[in-house]
Structures are given as C-alpha cells and as structure tokens.
Amino acid sequence: MTTIRTAALIGLGAIGAAYAERLQKHLKHDFFILADEGRITRYKELGIRVNGRDSRFRYKPLTSPAESAGLIVFGVKNDQLDEAIDCVRPFVGPETILLPLLNGISSEEELKAAFPDNPVLYAMCVGIDAQRDGRDIRYSKLGQITFGTRAGEYPEAEAAVEQLFRDADVPYDIPDDIWREMWWKFMINVGVNQTSSVLRAPYGIFQTIHSARSWMEEVMNEVVQVSRPAGVGLNDRDIARFRPVLDSLSPEGKTSMLQDIEHGRKTEVEYLAGKMVELGGKYGVPVPENEQLLKVIRILEKM
Known part of the structure; x- marks a missing residue:
C-alpha cells in the first residue's frame, strides 16, 4: 500500500487550519502550507491560533524549488480553485493524491481535468463549526472528512489517505456511495449556508x-x-x-457564507443557488427558492 509521507494544504481558512493542526502534529516537518510570499509574511506576523493554541505551521512559498507532496489538500473557496490549481502544479508529482474540501459538486471534476494522471478523491467536511476571527480559529466540533472514490477508481489512494487520517487522528468516514454523500452535503450547503447568510443567523436560530x-x-x-x-x-x-448534525453544532457557530457576508467577501452563491438554477433548467425542475436566494445574495455581496 502507498504510504503518504509528505502532505500540503493550500487555503488556510478556518476549516483548513483546523485539520492542518492535526496533520502537522503527525507529519511534523513533512507537512507544509502552500501560499504566496505576501500571505506567508502576514501569517507569520499575525500568528495563527487554533482553539487558543499557537500553530507554528511550516510555510512553503509558491516560488520555492518544487518539492512534490504525497497529498495536497485544497481548502480554498470555489472561485479561488483555478488559481490554486496553477499554484500547486510544481508540487504535484506523478503519485500525488489530490483531496478537495470545497463546497459544491464540481471541484473534483475540475481537478481531474487539470491533473488527468493523478488520483483525485471526492471529499467533503461534515459537522465542523470552525470560525476565524483574525488570527484566532475556533471550533467546538471538528466534524469529519468524508471521502472516497467513484466506481473504485483509486483504491490505493483511498487506503493511503485513510491510513494517514487514522495515524493523524483526523476524523473521517468512507461511505459506500461518495457521490450520493456529495449531493447530500450540497443539499446542506444550499439550505443552511444560503438562508443563514440572508437571515444573518448563527446555527442557534435554526436550532430554536x-x-x-x-x-x-x-x-x-x-x-x-x-x-x-x-x-x-x-x-x-x-x-x-x-x-441531529445541525443540533449538535455550537449555537453561536456560523456558516462560511454568513462569515463571508459579515466580512464583505464574495460568497459561493454561484456554486450553490447558481448551480441549482442551472440544474433546474437542465432537468425542467422548478427551483423558485434558489432563484430568489441567488438574486438576494448577489445584492448582499454588493452592500
């Protein structure tokens, strides 16, 4: 079985940092964060803390000599994926496994198109309530990374990631039908992320x-x-x-889309409601709620 000896993350957001802390503790010097020099300078000056713990990540600038990684985890947003793909190319070797943690149901196909000879696993995060405020990243539930392959494409890659996560104490699940689970997570994001951003509501509002x-x-x-x-x-x-997943989250926790709205950042509405409007048209299924959410959230992004 293939053993993952080095791993990298691109996209040091709240979720990425939460799981990166576990991977660094296990892999130590063989885990690194990929970022441009400007971001690395800010990260080092600011310092990143996860649940109050200083996380002294190893950073590797994108301009540094290429060092291929056994696993690259993508923690970026959907609208950053094209740039991230270009950035990681020098670090992708012939056996590098790619694991995207993005919302939606399209990032895996984009990575397959960009790296047709590399194993791309389908993956998603469920049940994590991580939030970022400046240098501080906090979560009450780490949730789990659900991942797998379709039609048994890359069994060795799947087994290698499973072994790494087990050794690094990263909670995970490998379902029988990963594509159905991806759609389930898509359903969750379309529902709670978008309505929470319009209502400006943390999880507690939906719980009560x-x-x-x-x-x-x-x-x-x-x-x-x-x-x-x-x-x-x-x-x-x-x-x-x-x-029950929703009810287990911190009442003060917020979806990533609500956090984006609060901080004036572009949201992923095009990959949620936008995708739903596209699919509704394709299959002749009315999606009036998503049509309205797409209009409203586009307005909120400009306010």
Whole structure:
C-alpha cells in the first residue's frame, strides 16, 4: 500500500487550519502550507491560533524549488480553485493524491481535468463549526472528512489517505456511495449556508426557531427534487438526517457564507443557488427558492 509521507494544504481558512493542526502534529516537518510570499509574511506576523493554541505551521512559498507532496489538500473557496490549481502544479508529482474540501459538486471534476494522471478523491467536511476571527480559529466540533472514490477508481489512494487520517487522528468516514454523500452535503450547503447568510443567523436560530428551520428545509427540498432526474435520488430521509448534525453544532457557530457576508467577501452563491438554477433548467425542475436566494445574495455581496 502507498504510504503518504509528505502532505500540503493550500487555503488556510478556518476549516483548513483546523485539520492542518492535526496533520502537522503527525507529519511534523513533512507537512507544509502552500501560499504566496505576501500571505506567508502576514501569517507569520499575525500568528495563527487554533482553539487558543499557537500553530507554528511550516510555510512553503509558491516560488520555492518544487518539492512534490504525497497529498495536497485544497481548502480554498470555489472561485479561488483555478488559481490554486496553477499554484500547486510544481508540487504535484506523478503519485500525488489530490483531496478537495470545497463546497459544491464540481471541484473534483475540475481537478481531474487539470491533473488527468493523478488520483483525485471526492471529499467533503461534515459537522465542523470552525470560525476565524483574525488570527484566532475556533471550533467546538471538528466534524469529519468524508471521502472516497467513484466506481473504485483509486483504491490505493483511498487506503493511503485513510491510513494517514487514522495515524493523524483526523476524523473521517468512507461511505459506500461518495457521490450520493456529495449531493447530500450540497443539499446542506444550499439550505443552511444560503438562508443563514440572508437571515444573518448563527446555527442557534435554526436550532430554536421553527420557521427558520422550515425555510431551510424547503430550500433543501429543491435539491432533493433536482437530484432525482440527476440520477442521485435524495429523499426526505436525507433532510431528516441533517437535523441531529445541525443540533449538535455550537449555537453561536456560523456558516462560511454568513462569515463571508459579515466580512464583505464574495460568497459561493454561484456554486450553490447558481448551480441549482442551472440544474433546474437542465432537468425542467422548478427551483423558485434558489432563484430568489441567488438574486438576494448577489445584492448582499454588493452592500
């Protein structure tokens, strides 16, 4: 079995940093953060703390001599993926495994197109409530990384990542049908991320106010309806499966899209509601909630 001896992360956001701390503790000098020189200077000057612990990450500038990594984890946003792909090329060797943790259902295909000879695993984060405020990253639940392959494409790569996560104490799950799980997570993001950004609501609002949760689930149901002609076949039980996950999160926790709105950053609405409008048109399924969310969140981005 292939053993991952070196790993890198590009995209040191809240979620990326939370998992990076575990990987660095295990791999030590053989784990590094890929970033441009300007970001590295800011990271070093600011210092990154995870749950109050100073995390002295090893940084590698994109202009440094190439050193291929056994695993590269993508923690960037969707609109940063093209740039990230160009940045990591010198660090991708013939056996480098690529693991994207992006929201949505398209990043894996983009990576496959960019690196057709490398194993690309389908992956997502579930149940993590990490938030970033300046240098401080905090979470009450680390959640887990759910990953796998479609049609058993890369069994050795899957086994290698599983062994690394087990050794590094990174919570993980390998489902029987990773594509269906990706759509389930897409349903979650479409529902809670978008409604939370419009309501400016932390998780506690959806835990305690029935009408907020009901609206979130109406938005999720549009994903269920679209998933059927798409051949995925989500159902009402998939919506119900998210309820205990939501209730386990910190009431003060916030979705990444709400954090983006609060900090004046561009959101991922084009990859959520935008994708839903595209799929609704393709399959002839009405998605009125997502059509409205797309309009409203685009306005919020400009305010």
